[in-house]
Amino acid sequence: MNRRSGRIRPNPFVGHPEQDTAERLTSRPDHALVGVIRMPEATISPVRSIVRRIIGALLALTASVLIVYFGRDGYRDAAGGELSLLDAFYYATVSLSTTGYGDITPISPHARLVNVLIITPLRVLFLIVLVGTTLEVLTERSRQAFKIQRWRSRVRDHVVVIGYGTKGRSAVRALLGDGADPSRIVVVDTDHTSLEAASSLGLVTVNGSGTRSDVLRVAGVQRARAIVVAPARDDTAVLVTLTARELAPKAQLVAAVREAENVHLLRQSGADSVVVSSETAGRLLGMATTTPSVVEMFEDLLTPDVGLAIAERDVEPNEVGGSPRHLADIVLGVVRGGQLYRVDAPEADAIEAGDRLLYVKKVSPADG
Structure with missing residues (x-):
C-alpha cells in the first residue's frame, strides 16, 4: 500500500491462497483441528477444580473403607485380632496408594474377589484423581x-468476523448487544491474545489468516449468514473479501476500510456494504468541535446497550397502506426488496406488505 495516499498497489509476491504449500486444514480430521478451532468452555476456578478432585479421592477412599470393614472376616491382620474401623482405613489407604505393606491381607475367596472386582478399580480411580492434571489435558483435547x-x-x-482488532471487537459488541448468540459468532485471527479475548466472551475462534480459503472453510464461511471483514490493512481487506465472496456468494458481506479511495475495490471484490473507518471518525471529530450534542446522539444510536438504537423490524398487518411518517415509531427508512428508501423518498409514501422498517427504538438496561 502507498502509505502517503493509502491507495492499494498490486503486490506481485502475494500468491493466491490455493497456492499455499502448507497442509490444507480442510483435509485434516476433526481431532487434528484442536488448537486451530477453539470451542467456548465454561471456566472453572482452580480452587473448585482442586476441591472436586479431593472430593473424588475421598469418595473412593470411603467406599474402600466400607467394603473392607463390612467384609473384615475375610481379612487377616499380621498382628492378630479382628480388623477395626481404623484397620479398614489403614488397609484402604495403603491399598489405594499402591503402598501395600502386606500386614493386612485378604485370605477368603470372597475378600479376594472383592479386591479384584472393586478395590482394584477404586485404586485406578484414586490414581486418576492424583494424576488428574495430565489426564485432564487429554480429556480436554478429546472433548474439544x-x-x-x-x-x-x-x-x-x-x-x-475476520479480524478481531478494534473494528472486529466493536462489531462483535454490536452483535451481542442485539441479542446474538455468542456460540454462533466465529472469530478468525492469527493473534493469540485476540483469540483468547474472543474465547472469553464465549465465541468460537479459528486460528489462521482470513486470506486463506481453507481457514475460511474451517470457519464455515460457505454456510454463514453474514461475514464481517475487519482486518487492519486495506489490501488485506480486499484479498479477504475476494476469498470470502468466492466461498459464500449469497452471504451478507460487510467490509471496513481506512481510506475512501479503496471503497470501490471492496465493492468490486464482492462487498455488499463498505464502512470507511477513518472518514467516519474524522467527520465525528469535526462535528464535535461545533455540535458536540450531535456526536453524543450518534454515539447513543450506535450503542445498542441502553438509550436509543437503530433497529429493523417487519411491518404489522395494520400498518400496510399507511405512511411510515404517521407511525408511533420514529421511522428512518423503508427496506423493500433489499433496497433502502429514506422516509422522505416517494417510494416510502405508503407501506407495502413484505416491507421492513428502519426505525429508532428505545433500549432499556434490561433489554441490553
Whole structure:
C-alpha cells in the first residue's frame, strides 16, 4: 500500500491462497483441528477444580473403607485380632496408594474377589484423581475434538468476523448487544491474545489468516449468514473479501476500510456494504468541535446497550397502506426488496406488505 495516499498497489509476491504449500486444514480430521478451532468452555476456578478432585479421592477412599470393614472376616491382620474401623482405613489407604505393606491381607475367596472386582478399580480411580492434571489435558483435547466435530456438522446461518482488532471487537459488541448468540459468532485471527479475548466472551475462534480459503472453510464461511471483514490493512481487506465472496456468494458481506479511495475495490471484490473507518471518525471529530450534542446522539444510536438504537423490524398487518411518517415509531427508512428508501423518498409514501422498517427504538438496561 502507498502509505502517503493509502491507495492499494498490486503486490506481485502475494500468491493466491490455493497456492499455499502448507497442509490444507480442510483435509485434516476433526481431532487434528484442536488448537486451530477453539470451542467456548465454561471456566472453572482452580480452587473448585482442586476441591472436586479431593472430593473424588475421598469418595473412593470411603467406599474402600466400607467394603473392607463390612467384609473384615475375610481379612487377616499380621498382628492378630479382628480388623477395626481404623484397620479398614489403614488397609484402604495403603491399598489405594499402591503402598501395600502386606500386614493386612485378604485370605477368603470372597475378600479376594472383592479386591479384584472393586478395590482394584477404586485404586485406578484414586490414581486418576492424583494424576488428574495430565489426564485432564487429554480429556480436554478429546472433548474439544468432539465439540468441533459436532459444531462443524451443525453450524449454519452464523456470523464470521475476520479480524478481531478494534473494528472486529466493536462489531462483535454490536452483535451481542442485539441479542446474538455468542456460540454462533466465529472469530478468525492469527493473534493469540485476540483469540483468547474472543474465547472469553464465549465465541468460537479459528486460528489462521482470513486470506486463506481453507481457514475460511474451517470457519464455515460457505454456510454463514453474514461475514464481517475487519482486518487492519486495506489490501488485506480486499484479498479477504475476494476469498470470502468466492466461498459464500449469497452471504451478507460487510467490509471496513481506512481510506475512501479503496471503497470501490471492496465493492468490486464482492462487498455488499463498505464502512470507511477513518472518514467516519474524522467527520465525528469535526462535528464535535461545533455540535458536540450531535456526536453524543450518534454515539447513543450506535450503542445498542441502553438509550436509543437503530433497529429493523417487519411491518404489522395494520400498518400496510399507511405512511411510515404517521407511525408511533420514529421511522428512518423503508427496506423493500433489499433496497433502502429514506422516509422522505416517494417510494416510502405508503407501506407495502413484505416491507421492513428502519426505525429508532428505545433500549432499556434490561433489554441490553
